[in-house]
Amino acid sequence: MEQTISFTINDEQRTMVIHPGQSLLELIREDLGLTGAKQGCGVGECGACAVLVNGQAVDSCLYLAAWADGKTVVTVEGLSQYGELTNMQKAFVEGGAVQCGFCTPGIIMTATEMEARDRNYTEADIKRALSGHLCRCTGYTKIVEATKKGLENVGKCSCDHE
Amino acid sequence: MFDIAKYYEAKTLEDALSYLKANPDVRVIAGGTDVLLRIREGKISNAHLMGISFIFALKTITEDEQGNLHIGPMMTFTAIEENEIILKHIPILAEAVGAIGGPQIRNVATIGGNVCNGATSADSASSLFCLNARLKIQTADSSRLVPISEFYVGPGKVILQPGELVTDIIIEKKDYDGYTGTYKKFAQRSAMDIATIGCAVILKHDGKTISDIRIGLGVAAPTPIRCTDAENIGRGMTISPENIDAMAKATITNMRARDSWRGSKTFREHLVYELTKRAVKKLVGLPEEE
Ligand SMILES: Cc1cc2nc3c(=O)[nH]c(=O)nc-3n(C[C@H](O)[C@H](O)[C@H](O)COP(=O)(O)OP(=O)(O)OC[C@H]3O[C@@H](n4cnc5c(N)ncnc54)[C@H](O)[C@@H]3O)c2cc1C
Ligand code: FES
Ligand code: FES
Numbered sequence: 056m057e058q059t060i061s062f063t064i065n066d067e068q069r070t071m072v073i074h075p076g077q078s079l080l081e082l083i084r085e086d087l088g089l090t091g092a093k094q095g096c097g098v099g100e101c102g103a104c105a106v107l108v109n110g111q112a113v114d115s116c117l118y119l120a121a122w123a124d125g126k127t128v129v130t131v132e133g134l135s136q137y138g139e140l141t142n143m144q145k146a147f148v149e150g151g152a153v154q155c156g157f158c159t160p161g162i163i164m165t166a167t168e169m170e171a172r173d174r175n176y177t178e179a180d181i182k183r184a185l186s187g188h189l190c191r192c193t194g195y196t197k198i199v200e201a202t203k204k205g206l207e208n209v210g211k212c213s214c215d216h217e
Numbered sequence: 218m219f220d221i222a223k224y225y226e227a228k229t230l231e232d233a234l235s236y237l238k239a240n241p242d243v244r245v246i247a248g249g250t251d252v253l254l255r256i257r258e259g260k261i262s263n264a265h266l267m268g269i270s271f272i273f274a275l276k277t278i279t280e281d282e283q284g285n286l287h288i289g290p291m292m293t294f295t296a297i298e299e300n301e302i303i304l305k306h307i308p309i310l311a312e313a314v315g316a317i318g319g320p321q322i323r324n325v326a327t328i329g330g331n332v333c334n335g336a337t338s339a340d341s342a343s344s345l346f347c348l349n350a351r352l353k354i355q356t357a358d359s360s361r362l363v364p365i366s367e368f369y370v371g372p373g374k375v376i377l378q379p380g381e382l383v384t385d386i387i388i389e390k391k392d393y394d395g396y397t398g399t400y401k402k403f404a405q406r407s408a409m410d411i412a413t414i415g416c417a418v419i420l421k422h423d424g425k426t427i428s429d430i431r432i433g434l435g436v437a438a439p440t441p442i443r444c445t446d447a448e449n450i451g452r453g454m455t456i457s458p459e460n461i462d463a464m465a466k467a468t469i470t471n472m473r474a475r476d477s478w479r480g481s482k483t484f485r486e487h488l489v490y491e492l493t494k495r496a497v498k499k500l501v502g503l504p505e506e507e
Contacts, residue, residue, distance in 0.1 A: 056223055075224035075266075078253075098254055099322055100409065111295065111324040117253050118325060119246075121224055122270060165320060186408035187319020 060124035065089075065133025073120045080104045080115035082123070083130060091131035091160040095189070102188035105161035106130045112165040114187070131160035134167065143167055143205035152201035154192035162188045166202045175213040176206055219256045223265045230274050230355075233382060236267055238357040241379045243267045247291060247330035250322055275329070275384065278302050284390035290329020290383045294341075295320070297328060307388065309398030309419060313344040316402045319409050329383050332365070335373040335440075342369075342441040343417035344400055346433030349392040353385035362387070369440035395421050396429070397500050401492040405479065412436055413480040416492035420451070422501050427454050430497070437489055438473040446470045447493065456501050465494035 061070045064087060073082060083089050083106065095103035097116045104116040107129040134141050140148065143166050153159045162185065169176060169184055176184070181202050190198060206212035225243070227233035237243060246252045246266045255261045269275060275291035278300050286306060288297070294314040297303055303311050317323055317331075317340045331339045332352070342365070350365045354377065368375050377383070398419030404410035415435030421428045430451040432444040447467040454460050474485035495505040 058224070074218065076219040076221035078219065081218065098257055099250060099318070102319070102321055105321050112321050113325050114321045117250060117257075119219075119224070119249060119253070119268070121226065121268065124226075168320075183408065184320055187321045 058121060060121060062123040062125065063127040065129055075119075075121060077120040078116055079106065079108075079113075079118045079120045079123055079128070082120040083115060083128070089130050089132050093157055093160065095157070100189065101158070102161040102165065103158055105164045105188070107164055107168060110168065110171060112161075112168045129164070129167075131163055134163070141167070142208040143170055143202075146201045146205035146208070147198075150197055150201035150204055152193060152197040158188055158190040158192075162190070162198060162202075166205055169202070169206060170209050170211065172211075175211055176203075178203070178214045181206070181212075181214070219253060220259075220262045220264060221256065221266055222263045224268065225266070226268045226271055228271060230272055230382075230384065233267065233269055233272060234355060234357040234380075237380045237382060240265065240267075245269060245333075245382065247327040247333075248293065248325040249330075250318075250326040251330060251334045269382070280306070284394070286388040286390075286393070288328060288386040288388070290332075290386060291327050292329075293325060293327055294318075294323035298323070307344075307348060307393050307398070309344050309347070309400055309417060310341065313340050313400040313402075313415075313417060316340050316400065316412075316415075322409075328386065332368070332386070333375060333377060333383055335369060335371075335375045337369075337372060337438065337440050338411045338415065338436050339441065340400075340402060340412060340415055340435065343415045343433035343435045344398070344419075345386070345388075346441050346443050347398060347417045347419045347431040348388045349431075351387045351389075352383050353387060354381050355384045356380045356382075360384075365441075366443065372439040393419075397421075399496050399499055401496050403488050403492060411479070414485055414488040414492060415441075416489060416496060418493060418496040418500060420497065420500055422456065424501075425456060427451050427456060427497075427501070432468065432493060434468070434472070434489060436474070436479075437468075437471075437485060439475075442471055442473075444468045444471045444489075444493070451497070456503075458498070458503060461494055461497050461501075461503070465490050465497065468493050 093103040095101035099114045099117040105112045106115045275289045277289045298311045331341045396419040401416045403414045417433040420430040450464045474482045
């Protein structure tokens with residue numbers, strides 16, 4: 056049984072035929088060839104598959120492709136404009152928050168959602184906001200620092216700095 | 218690929234109810250964080266699903282003329298946490314749903330799914346028990362209101378029959394007005410973990426006496442429960458650390474905790490005593506720890 060959906064992916068309008076059992080992650084990686092989002096656990100625990108749906112980070116491994124109908128999806132590939140990384144991406148690269156990089160595209164999406172929200176973040180808020188992501192390499196300190204830096208750039212960080 | 222044989226997207230509430238009536242084998246999927254997990258684990262196969270996330274009528278929170286609150290079952294936890302009506306009248310619910318999973322889960326998981334899934338560990342349930350929430354359950358031909366205390370019938374089991382949909386969660390003004398509340402969750406990790414014990418307390422007090430109190434617990438029994446014995450001791454009680462301690466000890470009589478890998482029965486009983494005590498002390502303005 057097939058179904059047709061129309062949605063926006065990284066600023067491009069697409070109409071696609073999907074299978075009802077397809078996850079959004081499978082649609083993005085296999086049908087659209089966008090391999091930034093990763094399949095880690097497949098059960099909503101690690102956040103490697105996070106993408107933005109209507110501006111909110113969701114674990115695309117546990118989200119039906121059918122639900123993207125009429126919505127706007129952004130993956131890590133859709134963040135840079137004219138070949139220039141976003142401030143948040145730069146903060147991760149420059150802050151050494153990327154080692155093997157498997158967790159990075161997902162974490163960047165959550166951090167990007169934070170950037171867009173109308174609020175300020177303390178360090179505790181940042182840790183809580185990143186709690187749906189696992190990283191096996193960095194030990195998190197540099198990820199939290201980079202997120203802080205990225206949020207500082209848009210005036211959304213209220214952490215204490217030494 | 219999920220093992221889904223057939224998927225139907227309901228457009229309106231009427232559409233959903235008539236599809237449920239015509240297809241007794243269909244399973245409702247809300248945010249899918251429980252259903253898709255069970256499909257992934259192979260506990261559900263060849264699924265026939267009906268999605269309800271495009272039904273706008275199930276995604277609102279309103280306060281009616283009587284001051285009663287109506288929470289649409291398709292409200293996500295993020296939406297509840299940020300909702301002005303919730304924050305103004307029943308912040309305990311925002312606190313409770315804020316303790317669930319991580320942000321990506323809270324962005325899709327719904328309160329209706331949390332309750333209908335039937336888990337005793339559902340973080341929203343103990344607060345809804347304290348608030349005497351009632352669930353509106355509809356079929357294509359009928360509608361009934363069920364107190365949440367009668368909704369759960371066993372571990373993972375609720376009273377929903379084929380064809381039925383929860384369409385509203387109602388909290389009456391008399392059940393929240395003048396109360397303050399808090400939710401305490403104990404889990405092995407501080408985030409992304411299922412509760413070992415969930416403890417919700419709401420109460421009314423004037424600084425000297427507690428005039429009313431309700432205590433709801435998750436994972437203290439096969440279903441969420443209220444601690445009526447402790448509540449009876451607490452109602453009309455003079456506020457003092459000793460009295461609060463004695464009341465918190467009485468929570469044990471309503472518990473039917475079990476041993477599991479997350480915690481032993483004895484540990485759970487101790488947690489409930491400790492969390493109840495701390496919650497009450499916090500609400501009446503006493504230091505939580507001795
Ligand atoms: C990584 C992860 C972490 C989690 N952490 C927590 C946690 O900390 N605390 C917690 O409580 N839960 C947790 N959960 C469990 C889950 O997210 C919640 O129970 C969630 O609220 C389920 O909502 P849903 O919308 O995703 O439900 P679904 O999976 O769509 O549905 C759940 C059940 O409810 C039924 N249903 C849904 N809506 C209705 C309706 N309106 N009428 C009738 N039946 C309906 C469905 O048929 C199904 O049986 C976690 C899950 C994951 C994957
Ligand atoms: S792959 Fe989706 S959360 Fe781990
Ligand atoms: S950088 Fe390797 S998992 Fe995070």
